[in-house]
Amino acid sequence: METTIKDIIAKYSADPSQIIAMLQDLQAAKRYLPEEDLRELAVVLEIPLAKVYRVATFFKAFSLEPKGEHIINVCVGTACHVRGAGRILDELERQLQIANGETTADQKFSLETVNCLGACALGPVVVVDQEYHGDMTPGQVDKLMENYR
Incomplete structure (x- = not known):
């Protein structure tokens, strides 16, 4: 219901x-x-x-537009940025075929950047549905996304 x-x-x-x-x-x-x-x-x-x-x-947490079933946040704060967050974002955009701030046509994924998640020691960090994934590399994006497809 x-x-x-x-x-x-x-x-x-x-x-x-x-x-x-x-x-x-x-x-x-x-x-x-x-x-x-x-x-x-x-x-x-x-x-x-x-x-x-x-x-x-x-409040940035609220959205007036429909969001995907899975919300993916890529930290682009200073610590994550210098450790390659931009490359991770590029790979997510490539795989999902959407840009930052967009939602896939099937409403499965929304991709967003955040300025800092407060987990700098784990950077670069990607958060999917409030689950943190630290020390990410572009090569790990495939495996990460398999868990949510």
Whole structure:
């Protein structure tokens, strides 16, 4: 059974102070924040739609566009960059046939870069679905992707 915006609002007793938690649950359920759900959230919480969008667009973790089933984050912070993160990103783009910030046509993968993951000693780091993979090389991308195809 798919979680609906009504379920999420009820879970938080329609408390406007819980808007971030509601958006997090909505994003987890649908992999993005659909416009129709944001509109309904504003109506039920009795807050302006602009306020809902202000919160939804303030946090980079929220997306207004559909994301893939698997989210791939490539760290391009200084430590990862000097250790070859750009080559890893290039290989992921080549294999997935998408650019940074895009989602595959089958909605299976989204590829994004992040400025730092706080795991500099493991660099270069790729995170897939919140699972860290350190000391990555372009040659390891094939094996990594096999786990998620």
